Amino acid sequence: MNKQMRRTVVGLLTCASLTALGAVQVKDQFTMSTGNLEGGGGGQGFAAVWDDQTATPNITVVANSLSNGAYSSRGLVPEGNKVKSPVGAGANLDWTASRQLSTAIDMNSGNTYYFSFLVAGSWANQAVKRGWNIGFSTVANALTSAITIKNGYNVSTLSYAIGGIETGYTTVGGFTSGQTLFIVGKMVTASSGNDNLSFSVYDNTETIPATESWDVLNNTVVSSASLGYFIINGRVNDPSSYYNFDEVRTGSSWDDVTQLPEPGMLLGASVLALAVLRRRG
Numbered sequence: 364m365n366k367q368m369r370r371t372v373v374g375l376l377t378c379a380s381l382t383a384l385g386a387v388q389v390k391d392q393f394t395m396s397t398g399n400l401e402g403g404g405g406g407q408g409f410a411a412v413w414d415d416q417t418a419t420p421n422i423t424v425v426a427n428s429l430s431n432g433a434y435s436s437r438g439l440v441p442e443g444n445k446v447k448s449p450v451g452a453g454a455n456l457d458w459t460a461s462r463q464l465s466t467a468i469d470m471n472s473g474n475t476y477y478f479s480f481l482v483a484g485s486w487a488n489q490a491v492k493r494g495w496n497i498g499f500s501t502v503a504n505a506l507t508s509a510i511t512i513k514n515g516y517n518v519s520t521l522s523y524a525i526g527g528i529e530t531g532y533t534t535v536g537g538f539t540s541g542q543t544l545f546i547v548g549k550m551v552t553a554s555s556g557n558d559n560l561s562f563s564v565y566d567n568t569e570t571i572p573a574t575e576s577w578d579v580l581n582n583t584v585v586s587s588a589s590l591g592y593f594i595i596n597g598r599v600n601d602p603s604s605y606y607n608f609d610e611v612r613t614g615s616s617w618d619d620v621t622q623l624p625e626p627g628m629l630l631g632a633s634v635l636a637l638a639v640l641r642r643r644g
Contacts, residue, residue, distance in 0.1 A: 387612050387613070388615065389593070389611065390408060392406065392441070392443040392609070392610055393443045393444045394406070394444070397423070399423055400415050400423060400424055401421060401460075406611075408466070409462050409593075410463045410464060410465045413462045414503055414504060416504040420449040421449070422460050423447050424445070424446060425444060428442060428481075429607055430543065431481055431545045431566070431567050432568060432569065433566065433568075433570060434610065439622065439623050440623065443609075445481075445607045446609065447606070450604065451486075451603065453602045455600050457597070457598050458596070459504045459505070459597075461503045461592040461593060461594040461595075462592065464499075467589045467590055468499055470550075471589075473553060477547070477548065477550075477613065477614050477617060477620045478547070478611075478614075479610070480497060480610060480611045481543060481607075482544050483544070484542075485604065485605055486540050486601045486604035486605075487540075488601045490517055492540075492599070492604045493517060493600045494513065494514040494515050494516045495595070495598075495606050496527060496594070496595070496596040497594070498510050498524075499511070499592065501591065504594070506524075506526055509526055510523070510550065511523070511594070512524070512546055512548060516598065520533040520538075521533060522534070522579075543567060543607075544566060545571075546565075547562065547563050547565070547620060547621060548560070548561065557583055559582070559583055560583075561581060561582065562579050563576060563579075574617065595608055
């Protein structure tokens with residue numbers, strides 16, 4: 364076996380082994396430079412750059428990542444910067460940005476999709492803080508048939524939303540000013556359109572379990588959409604209110620979106636490749 368063939372075999376076997384272990388499909392840690400989010404790139408699993416439809420002031424990328432103890436409890440390390448919504452100015456200010464996915468989420472496929480992200484916020488008066496959506500939509504910069512996690516206007520609870528409308532399935536407790544939450548979700552799709560949606564919310568003091576666990580379980584919705592865009596959307600009002608988002612991931616398993624692959628797992632893939640190579644050499 365010549366050198367070029369050996370390199371090819373090692374590469375193919377390693378990739379195949381890593382695929383078997385699962386893989387992150389979409390990731391955005393906002394490693395682009397600080398400034399307006401519009402036109403920002405980087406990450407993986409996207410077909411286009413960020414498209415910010417918000418009128419002045421824009422959605423921005425600001426220095427430093429969000430951090431959360433639960434997020435880091437299985438080895439994930441925040442990198443890059445974070446997104447910041449416009450700041451409220453005492454009147455309703457709506458904001459929306461989206462980014463096209465390389466591969467749309469097919470809600471008729473029968474596949475299971477996992478996702479996770481960090482979110483934080485700051486406000487002085489909850490009665491006028493307003494709220495946000497983050498998730499996946501059928502079209503750019505609109506909540507048409509979107510499936511999102513939503514912090515409803517002026518409340519602390521979180522819920523699933525379809526097309527921007529809360530489903531009624533909400534967390535107990537919720538989102539407070541100055542708090543960073545790690546949110547993990549799961550979408551089980553079905554060709555019948557009866558899809559199951561689950562999610563969990565972790566604060567800074569918690570630890571992510573090794574196996575999936577859900578605060579809101581099997582919220583059944585009917586969706587035949589193909590979700591081709593990742594979207595962030597919301598409204599601010601309180602003069603000090605704003606929201607931050609960071610560390611976006613999707614994958615095909617709980618581990619894909621909650622833990623850093625164990626070094627031993629990666630080493631095992633390489634050892635497997637080398638063992639096969641030696642047997643064929």
